[in-house]
Amino acid sequence: MQHPSTLDASTLARLRQLAAHFATRAPAHDRSGDIATENLAELHHAGLLGLSVPVAHGGRGAPLRDLVTVVATLAGGDPSTALIVAMQYLQHAAIAAAATWPEDLRRRVGESAVREGALLNALRVEPDLGTPSRGGRPATRLRREEGQWRLDGTKIYSTGSTALRWGLAWVSTEEDPFRTGQVLVDMRAPGIRIEATWHQMGMRATGSNTVIFDNVTVPDDAIVDLRPPDAWKDGDSFTARWHAILVAALYDAVARSGRDWLVSFLHERVPCALGQPLATLPRFEILMGEIDSLLMSNAAVLSHALSREEDGTLDLADANLAKYVMTENAIRATERAIAAIGNPGLSQDNPLERHYRNVLCGRIHTPQSDTALMLSGRKALNERLKGA
Numbered sequence: 093m094q095h096p097s098t099l100d101a102s103t104l105a106r107l108r109q110l111a112a113h114f115a116t117r118a119p120a121h122d123r124s125g126d127i128a129t130e131n132l133a134e135l136h137h138a139g140l141l142g143l144s145v146p147v148a149h150g151g152r153g154a155p156l157r158d159l160v161t162v163v164a165t166l167a168g169g170d171p172s173t174a175l176i177v178a179m180q181y182l183q184h185a186a187i188a189a190a191a192t193w194p195e196d197l198r199r200r201v202g203e204s205a206v207r208e209g210a211l212l213n214a215l216r217v218e219p220d221l222g223t224p225s226r227g228g229r230p231a232t233r234l235r236r237e238e239g240q241w242r243l244d245g246t247k248i249y250s251t252g253s254t255a256l257r258w259g260l261a262w263v264s265t266e267e268d269p270f271r272t273g274q275v276l277v278d279m280r281a282p283g284i285r286i287e288a289t290w291h292q293m294g295m296r297a298t299g300s301n302t303v304i305f306d307n308v309t310v311p312d313d314a315i316v317d318l319r320p321p322d323a324w325k326d327g328d329s330f331t332a333r334w335h336a337i338l339v340a341a342l343y344d345a346v347a348r349s350g351r352d353w354l355v356s357f358l359h360e361r362v363p364c365a366l367g368q369p370l371a372t373l374p375r376f377e378i379l380m381g382e383i384d385s386l387l388m389s390n391a392a393v394l395s396h397a398l399s400r401e402e403d404g405t406l407d408l409a410d411a412n413l414a415k416y417v418m419t420e421n422a423i424r425a426t427e428r429a430i431a432a433i434g435n436p437g438l439s440q441d442n443p444l445e446r447h448y449r450n451v452l453c454g455r456i457h458t459p460q461s462d463t464a465l466m467l468s469g470r471k472a473l474n475e476r477l478k479g480a
Contacts, residue, residue: 094155094157094399094402095155095157095402097155097157097158098143098152098153098154098155098158099154099158099161099162103138103139103140104161106138107138107140107161107162107165107166108165110131110134110135110138110166110169111165111166111168111169111170112169113134113169114128114131114166114169114170114173115168115169115170115349117130117131117170118169118170118172118297118443118446119443119446121170121172121296121297122172122296122297122446124297125290125291125296125297125299126297126299127172127176127252127253127254127255127297127298127299128170128172128173128297129255131170131173132173132176132177132209132211132255133209135166135173135177135209136208136209139206140162140177141177141180141205141206141209141211142184142202142205142206143158143159143162143181144159144180144181144182144184144185144188145184145188145202145203145205145206146188146202148199149198149199149202149203149206150202150203150206150207151184151202151205151206153188154181155402156185156334156337156338156398156401156402157398157402159178159181159185159334159338160337160338160341160394160398162177162181163177163178163181163338163341163342163345164341164342164344164345165345167341167342167343167345167346167349168345168346168348168349170297171295171342171343171345171346171450172295172296172297172298172450173297174342174345175251175295175298175342176211176213176251176252176255176298176299178338178339178342179212179213179214179251179252180205180211180212180213180252181338182331182334182335182338183212183213183214183260184201184202184205184212185331185334186330186331186334187201187202188202189330189331190316190317192316192317193316193317194313194316196313197276197313197314197316201258201276204257204258208257210257210258211252211255211256211257211258212256212257212258212259212260213250213251213252213256213258213259213260214259214260214262214274215247215250215259215260215261215262215277215303216230216247216261216262217247217248217249217250218230218231218232218245218246218247218248219246219248223458224262226463229264229270229272229321230245230262230263230264230272231245231246231264232244232245232246232247232261232262232263232264232305233245233263233264233265233266234263234264234265234266234275234310234315234318235265235266236266236267240309240310241275241309241310241311241312241314241315242307242308242309242310243261243263243275243277243283243305243307243308243309243310244305244306244307244308245261245263245304245305246302246303246304246305247259247261247262247302247303247304247305248289248302249290249300250286250300250301250302250303251298251299251300252298252299252300253286253290253299253300253301253302253303254286254299254301255299256279257278257279257280258276258277258278258279259276259277259279259303260274260275260276260277260316261274261275261276261277261305262274263275265318269320270321271318271319271320271321272318272319272320272321272324273316273317273318273319273324274316274317274318275310275314275315275316275318276310276314276316277305277308277310277314278314279303281308281309282308282309283305283306283307283308283309284303284304284305284306284308285303285304285306286301286302286303286304287301287302287304288301289301289302292453293449293452293453294446294448294449294450294451294452294453295449295450295453329407329408332408332411332412332458332459333401333406333407333408333411334401335457335458336408336411336412336414336415336459337394337397337398337401337411337414337415339415339419339454339457340390340393340394340397340414340415340418340419340454341394341418342454343418343419343422343423343450343451343453343454344387344390344394344418344419344421344422346422346426346447346450346451346454347386347387347390347421347422347423347425347426347447347451348387349443349447350425350426350429350443350444350447350448350451351380351383351384351387351425351426351429353442353443353444353447354380354383354429354432354433354444355371355380357370357433357436357442357444358370358371358376358380358433359371361436370433375432376432379428379429379432382425382428383425383428383429386421386422386424386425386428387421387422387425389417389421390417390418390421390422393414393417393418394414394418396414397410397411397414407471408467409467409468409470409471410468412459412463412464412467412468413464413465413467413468415457415459415464416459416461416464416465419451419454419455419457420455420461422451422454423451423452423454423455426444426447426448426451427448429444430444430445430448
C-alpha cells in the first residue's frame with residue numbers, strides 16, 4: 093500500500109530551489125574535495141535532515157518513495173551532498189524499524205537530527221575486512237575495561253566523516269566467544285581522529301575519509317545490538333533493500349543531469365561548416381533516443397521497485413537487481429554522451445566529465461554487480477527447483 097506523502101507542494105518547491113543552488117557550488121566542492129557543509133545547514137533549516145525520523149521524535153516518518161524523491165532531486169544538483177543525506181535517511185529509518193535500540197537512545201538520536209541537524213552514518217568498512225556484506229570478523233574491537241566499554245579500530249570510506257555527529261560502528265567484542273554488532277559513537281568523543289584519505293576520482297565531496305578509534309569510551313546505553321556472529325547470517329533485508337533503491341535513484345539522477353547538459357550543448361554548438369546546431373543532425377537525434385531509452389528503463393524499474401516495496405513483495409534479490417540495472421544504465425547513458433561529443437565531454441570546463449566521474453561510483457556501492465547477479469540468478473534457479 094502506498095503511504096501518504098510527507099512532502100507538500102511548498103517543501104517540494106523549496107527542495108528544487110536548494111538543488112539548483114547546490115548545483116552552482118558543486119564544481120568548487122568537487123575540486124576542493126570538501127564536504128558542502130553549507131548545503132547541509134540549508135537542508136537542516138528547510139527541515140529535511142530529519143525526514144525519516146519517526147513522528148514521535150519530531151520527524152516526518154517519511155516512506156521510501158519520499159526519500160527517493162528528495163535524494164534524487166538533490167543528486168541532480170550535488171550528488172555528494174545527496175549521498176550524505178541518503179545515508180542519514182537510511183540509518184534513521186533502520187533505527188525506527190529496529191527492535192534492539194533502547195528507547196531513550198532512539199529518541200536522543202532522532203531529536204538531534206530534527207533539532208540540530210545532527211548527521212548519522214554507519215561506519216562499517218575496514219582496511220583488511222573490506223565491506224562486512226561479504227562476511228568476516230571486524231578488527232574494530234570493543235572491550236570491557238575497569239567497568240567501561242572501550243573501542244579501538246579503523247574504519248575507511250566513512251561517508252560524511254567530519255560532518256557526522258553520530259557513527260554506528262560495526263565491531264566485535266574481545267570476549268570468548270566474541271559477539272559482533274553495532275555501537276553508537278558520539279563523534280565528538282575523545283580518542284577519535286579523522287584522516288583525510290578520500291582521494292577518489294568521483295563523489296569527491298562526500299568526505300568518505302578514515303575514522304580511527306583510539307581507546308574511545310562507549311557508554312553502556314550505546315551498545316545497540318551485539319549478537320553471536322551466526323545470528324547475523326540472515327542480515328537486515330529492510331536496510332539492504334532501501335539502500336539499494338536509494339543508491340540507484342541517486343546515480344540515475346546524476347546521469348539525468350549529464351543528459352540535460354548534453355541537450356543544451358547540442359542546441360548551443362553550431363559548427364561553422366554546418367551552420368546550424370548539432371541538435372539538428374539525425375545522428376544526435378538517435379543518440380538522444382538511445383540515452384532516453386536507458387533512462388526510461390530506469391524510471392520503470394524504480395517505479396516497479398517502489399510499488400513492490402509498498403505492497404510488501406520486494407525481496408532483496410530484486411532490490412539488488414534494480415540497483416544493478418539502474419546504475420549500469422546510468423553509466424552507459426553518460427558514456428554514450430561523452431563518446432558522441434569528444435573533447436568537450438572530457439573538458440573540466442564542462443560538467444559532463446564530473447557527472448561521468450560521479451556516476452562511475454555507483455558500481456562500488458553495496459551490492460556490487462557480482463553479488464546482485466548471483467543472488468538474482470540463485471533465486472531464479474531455486475524457484476525452478478521449487479516448482480519441479
